[in-house]
Amino acid sequence: MDSAQLYRMLVFANVVEQGSLTAAADQLGISRSMVSQHLKKLELRCDAQLLKRTTRKMDLTEDGQQLYHHCAELLLLAKQAEETTRPQSKELRGRITLFTPICFGEQFITPYIGEFHQKFPKIQIGIQLDDRRINRLENSIDIAIQSEARQPTDSIFIKLGQFDEYMVASPEYVKQHGAPLHPDMLLSHQWLLHTDSYLPQSFLLKNSYGDKFTIKVPPFICCNSRHGIAQMVKQGVGIAILPSYLVAAGIAKKELTHILPDYHLNETGIYAMHPFNNVIPPRVKAFLDFIQYKMG
Incomplete structure (x- = not known):
């Protein structure tokens, strides 16, 4: 790739960020017609239309969106490289x-x-x-x-940590409905599930002896927010499966009861993904x- 092509990509990123060819020209210190020429040459080189322009607005095409993602990084790295020579702007x-x-x-x-x-x-x-x-x-x-x-x-991932999933209910719910002593007893309880439908969900439980049990339970209440589910569990509505980081403090304070603590659900990793x-x-x-x- 030659230096002229790199410059065209910087011009393209400036046009998108400034919102118009005229504003980009002012930012770059060149004429509007020169900006337009750079864009045309870039589109010819890429063999794709990058911008959809009308008299009122300018939008990125799908190809333009893909290219801008990388050109924006190029522009930012160029700015940061320039600023390393300025002690007050590091x-x-x-x-x-x-x-x-x-x-x-x-x-x-x-x-x-x-x-x-x-x-x-x-x-x-x-x-x-x-x-x-x-x-x-x-x-x-x-x-x-x-x-x-x-x-x-198209991504690189970094493991941030790991957490368990716990079955929990409020002490009031356990007092009223009883504490399940075996996975088979879970089927008779009310469930709050993280889902947007009333379809039953399956869960695999394992104990320290290596025994495995699969339960399939329908939601009594379904909700798309785990925080919302945790709040309803504390109100005594039913049993839920929630990440340990969300309920560990409540269990320690006895605001929540850990159901079947000898049985383990998923151990789930949490990952950060990036395209660089x-x-x-x-x-x-x-x-x-x-x-x-x-x-x-």
């Missing part, structure tokens, strides 16, 4: 887009953003709390956190290191 800057499951994000991400901001006040952060699966590349996600080790071909193969942008690495430290 702080990390730029944007991080983070996608995380709701419960994990509320437990381990949002409570510490203020502390991260104190360390890196010029880094902007966009946080999406959602339990759905999304296309990380299409949504320009820098870091995606998930609880499975399946690694897409060889060089992780400094701002992204700083955030990954910070979260690993907080979880450690």
Whole structure:
């Protein structure tokens, strides 16, 4: 790749970030027609249309979205390289887009953003709390956190930690309905499940002797928020299966009862995934290191 092509990619990233060819031209100190020529040459080289322009607005095409994800990194690295020669501007800057499951994000991400901001006040952060699966590349996600080790071909993953899943109920519920002494007794209880449907869900339980039991239970109440489920469990509505990091404190305070503690459910790893193969942008690495430290 020649230097002219690299410059065209920087021009393209500037056009997207500035929102127009004219604003990008002012930012780069060149004419609007020169910006337009660079874009045309870039599209010819890529053999793809990158921008959809009308008299009122400008949008990225699908190919443009894919290319911009990488050109934006190139532009930011160029800015950071330039700023290393300025002693007064060595702080990390730029944007991080983070996608995380709701419960994990509320437990381990949002409570510490203020502390991260104190360390890196010029880094902007966009946080999406959602339990759905999304296309990380299409949504320009820098870091995606998930609880499975399946690694897409376009991502690198880092293990942040591991947690167990516990069956829990309130002491009041146990007093009223009795404590199950064997997995077979679980079928007669009311269940609060993390799901958006009333279809039964299956769970595998194992004890210390190696015995395995599969239970299939329908939800009495279904909810898409684990925090919401935890609140309803404390109200005595039923039994739920929740991550240990969410209920361990409640068990210790006797606000929750650990059901069948001799039987184990899933041990689940939690992973941070990113699309950067060889060089992780400094701002992204700083955030990954910070979260690993907080979880450690």
